[in-house]
Amino acid sequence: MPRIRPTRTEAIVLRQRSLGEADRICVLFSPTRGRIEAVAKGVRKPLSKMSGHVEPLSRGQFGLAPGRSLDIITDAQTLDSWPELHDDVVRMTEALALSELVDRSTDIDVAAGPLYQLLRHSFDALAVTPSPKAIRWWFTLRFLDQQGYRPELSACVRCRSEVGPEGNGYAAGEGGVVCQRCYESGIGQRLSSPVFRLLRYMRRSSCEATAQVRVDADASAELERHLRSSLEQTLDSRLRSRSFAEDLARAETIGRSAALAATAKEREE
Numbered sequence: 001m002p003r004i005r006p007t008r009t010e011a012i013v014l015r016q017r018s019l020g021e022a023d024r025i026c027v028l029f030s031p032t033r034g035r036i037e038a039v040a041k042g043v044r045k046p047l048s049k050m051s052g053h054v055e056p057l058s059r060g061q062f063g064l065a066p067g068r069s070l071d072i073i074t075d076a077q078t079l080d081s082w083p084e085l086h087d088d089v090v091r092m093t094e095a096l097a098l099s100e101l102v103d104r105s106t107d108i109d110v111a112a113g114p115l116y117q118l119l120r121h122s123f124d125a126l127a128v129t130p131s132p133k134a135i136r137w138w139f140t141l142r143f144l145d146q147q148g149y150r151p152e153l154s155a156c157v158r159c160r161s162e163v164g165p166e167g168n169g170y171a172a173g174e175g176g177v178v179c180q181r182c183y184e185s186g187i188g189q190r191l192s193s194p195v196f197r198l199l200r201y202m203r204r205s206s207c208e209a210t211a212q213v214r215v216d217a218d219a220s221a222e223l224e225r226h227l228r229s230s231l232e233q234t235l236d237s238r239l240r241s242r243s244f245a246e247d248l249a250r251a252e253t254i255g256r257s258a259a260l261a262a263t264a265k266e267r268e269e
Contacts, residue, residue, distance in 0.1 A: 006063060006064060006065040006066075006074060007063075007064050008061065008062065008063050008064070009028075009030040009031075009032055009033055009036075009061075009062055009064065010030065010031065010059070010060070010061055010062075010079070011028035011029055011030040011033075011036065011059070011060065011062055012028070012029045012057075012058070012059045012099075012116070012119060012120065012123070013026055013027070013028055013029075013054055013055060013056050013057065013058050013059075013060070014027045014028065014029050014035075014056065014099040014100075014102060014103045015027045015056050015099060015103065016040075016054065016055075016056055018044065019039060021044070022041070022042050022043070022044045022045050023039055023040060023041050023042065023043065023044065024039070024040045024043050024044060024054065025037055025038070025039055025040075025070065026038055026039075026040050026054050026073065027103060028062060029102055029103075029106065029112070029116060029119065030112075030116065031111065031112065031113040031116035031117070032111050032113070033109050033110075033111065034106045034107055034108060034109060034110040034111060034112045035102075035103065035106045035107060035108050035109075035110075035112075036064070036071060036108065036109070037070050037071070037108065038062070038064055038070055038071035038072065038073045039067060039070050039071070039072050039073065040054045040073045040076070041072065041073075050073070050075070050076055052078070053076035053077060053078045054073065054076055055081070055086075056096075056099070057082055057085045057086065057092070057095050057096070057099065057123070058078055058080065058081050058082060059078070059079045059080040059082075059120065059123075060076050060077055060078045060079050060080075061076070061077045061079060062075070062076050063075040063076070080120075080123070080124075082095075082123055082124075082126075082127050084126075084127040084128070085123065085126060085127060090132050091126050091127070091132050093132075094126055094132040094133060094135065094136045095123060095126055097136055098119060098122055098123070098126075098136065098139055099119075101139075101140075101143055101231070101235075102115060102119055104235055105143075105147060105234070105235065114146060115143070115146055118139065118142055118143070118146065119139075121207070122135055122136075122138075122139045122207065125207045125208060125211070129207075129208075129211045130211060131211040131212075133220070134207075134210050134211045134213065134215070135207050135210070135211060137202060137210065137223060137227060138202050138205075138206075138207040138210045138211075139207070140227045140230075140231065141199070141202050141203060141227075144230055144231070144234060147234055149175070149230065149233070149234045151172075151175065151176040151177075151199070151230055152175050152176030152177060153176055153177055153196075153199055153200055153203060154177075155177075156177065156178050156179035156182055157171060157174040157175045157176045157177065157178055158171075158174060158178050158179075158182045158187060159179060159181070159182055161179050161181075162179075163177055163178075163179045163180075164179070164180065165193055165196065165197070166180075166193045167180035167183065167184075168180055168183055168191045168196060169182065169183030169187060169188030169189055169190055169191050170188050170189055170190075170191040170226045170229075171187055171188030171189070172226065172229035172230045172232070172233045173229075173233055174187070174188065177191060177196070189225065189226070189229075190222075191222075191226070192218075192219065192222060194215075194216075194219045195219050195222045195223050195226070198213065198215065198219065198223060199223070199226075201213065
C-alpha cells in the first residue's frame with residue numbers, strides 16, 4: 001500500500017477530549033475535509049507549545065500525518081483565537097451551540113466549504129455583536145438551508161395556499177409555515193405575526209442587520225421553540241449545548257433573584 005503523505009489544512013477546532021495521560025483528541029472542521037478527528041500528542045503537559053493552538057473555538061492552520069486510526073497533528077498555528085468568545089459566557093454558549101450543530105451534522109473527510117465559511121463568519125459576528133442570540137438564529141436558518149431542510153415561509157406547506165400576515169402556524173415536521181385554516185384545523189404551533197415577520201427578515205438579511213432588531217421576551221421564546229423544533233427534526237435529537245444554555249438562563253435568573261433578596265435584607269437591617 002502506498003504511504004499517505006502528510007497534509008495541511010485550515011480548520012476550526014470544534015471540541016476536544018482527553019486521551020491517555022498527556023494527549024487530546026481534537027475535532028477539527030476543515031473546508032476541504034469536513035470533520036477531522038486528530039490526536040494532539042503531549043498537549044496536556046505543562047510545557048507543551050501546541051496546547052494554545054488547539055483550543056476549541058479557534059481557527060488555525062494544521063499539519064496532519066496519518067496514524068493507525070486517527071490523524072496526528074504534527075504542528076499548529078493559530079489564525080483566529082476569538083478571545084471575546086472565551087471571555088464572555090453568553091458568547092461562548094452561543095458559539096458552542098453552533099459548533100455542536102456542525103459537529104453533529106458533518107461527515108469525516110467530506111468537503112464542506114460553504115458551511116465552514118458560514119461558521120467562520122458567524123464566529124466573527126459573535127465576537128462583536130451586541131446580540132449573540134440573534135446570530136445563532138440567523139446561523140440556524142442558513143444551516144437548515146444548507147442541510148436541505150429550508151423552512152418554507154412563503155406558502156402553506158399543507159395546502160400550498162398563500163399565507164397572510166396573521167393567524168398562521170408553524171409545523172416543523174411538515175417543513176415550515178401553515179396557513180390560518182390549516183392551523184385552526186390542528187396542524188402546527190401558533191406562529192405570531194412578529195415572529196413570522198422576523199423569520200422572513202432574517203431569511204433575506206445579513207447577520208449584522210439581524211442583530212440590530214429588537215425582539216421582546218415572548219417573541220424570543222417563540223422563535224426559539226420553532227427553530228429548535230426544526231433542528232430536532234433535522235438532527236433527530238436534542239442538542240446538548242442548547243440544554244446548557246437553558247440551564248445557564250435558569251442559573252442567571254436564580255442569581256438575580258438571590259441578589260435582589262440580599263439587597264432587600266440589607267435595607268431591612
